[in-house]
Amino acid sequence: MISFPEMLPDELFYSCCTRYHIESGNETNSQTMKELFGNPSFKMKCMLPSHLNNFIKRYNCKWGRICSNDILMNHTIYPIFRSFLDYKESDVILQMINGTLKYRPHFILGIKNNLWGQVLNFCSDCVKEDDLNYGFPYWHRLHQVPGILYCPKHCKRLKRSCPGCNFRFETQNNFLVIKRFCRCGHDFSCDIANQVVSLDEYRAQLELINISQDIAYVFSANVFTGHQWQQLYRDRISKTKYFSLTGRLNQRALANDFISFYTRSTLKLLECELSNINWLQHFFNRKKHIYHPIKHILFIRFLYGSISNFYNEVSEAA
Ligand SMILES: [Zn+2]
Ligand SMILES: [Zn+2]
Structure with a gap:
């Protein structure tokens, strides 16, 4: 049995589950969902997890101890909502994440527009840096926060597709891993040459x-x-x-x-x-x-x- 990967700085919980899925060699998503969440019919949620309680229980049985608060606060986008919601609303979101309430955070969070993406974002400089530091890039949680369009660390516009072939990481409840190179061989850490922008755009x-x-x-x-x-x-x-x-x-x-x-x-x-x-x-x-x-x-x-x-x-x- 392989173990659950160690979560990296600012790594999205989804990203870690995805790495587990790849490393496990499981052929189907449902097999991984059963191993991680105890139910093959659960769907992997990308931005905010669901059934986190199930995950914690299974993790503690198989691999030792893990703190659900650490996952929530350091590996999901939940903190941005917690900062702006009142106690009652935060609690409803928490129950949805933990799986004690039906999962439909959009209703509470007032997210009904494109800012809540099903497409994962990445920063080309972070891809390069993570590849150097860890041997592979991963999905950053900050890059997925609604309203963050630039990498706060490198001040670069986040990308939603491969600059070479336009491949987009549309999650659709699947496990999608980001690598240094896309399937066609384009380097995700490459940038398109700077375009001239107007003063307003600047x-x-x-x-x-x-x-x-x-x-x-x-x-x-x-x-x-x-x-x-x-x-x-x-x-x-x-x-x-x-x-x-x-x-x-x-x-x-x-x-x-x-x-x-x-x-x-x-x-x-x-x-x-x-x-x-x-x-x-x-x-x-x-x-x-x-x-x-x-x-x-x-x-x-x-x-x-x-x-x-x-x-x-x-x-x-x-
Ligand atoms: Zn970056
Ligand atoms: Zn490509």
Whole structure:
């Protein structure tokens, strides 16, 4: 019996299961699912695992001890949601991951757009680096986080397909491993020559890199849950031009300033434009909304400059 591979820094749990699948020599996915999760009909989930309790039980029986919190916090994208959800919502997600509630995180997380991919992303520099350090590349968890379009470490645009033949890693609940070279022999660590970009595109690139690094910061800082977001945002702008003396929010002024704070393509790429729905106003409604973390991050950058500034200010005030 082979053992479960050691999880590498920032490796997606899915990636480790995939390496196990390859190393086991199992011919079918169901065989691997039975070995890892105890049920051949379970499907391998890519971004957020399901039936993690089953995995922990089987792991502890076969290979020793493993901590489910370590998997969750260091090898899945769960922390980004935990940081922006309240306790109750976080708990629902946890139960879905553990397998005690029906798995449908999209409903809770408010992810219904392309930012929640079934296509795995990679950074060509990370591929090269991992290949040098470990002898093979692997799937990084940060590269799969909705809203991260640039590698926070190398500041390079993440790729979703082979630059040589356009092969895409569409998971569809399968085990897909990334190697240094694609099936046609193209090197995943190669880059296409830099293209000339307009000033606007350049600005958008910088913004997207900053946002990617902000998201990475959320993971590394691993702070608090259960924020009263509406209250925090309201406090932050309560004495500004966005509120009248009678306490009425000037939605138009807020939206206009927010729109001009970012380039249009940044908001478009992140699917956070304000053209159809002014989602900013929901931050100030009494009605409770669940917001995609990327919306919080964009708004926090607008209000505080960066996530780290925000954390510092909030912790000083506490
Ligand atoms: Zn990288
Ligand atoms: Zn290729």
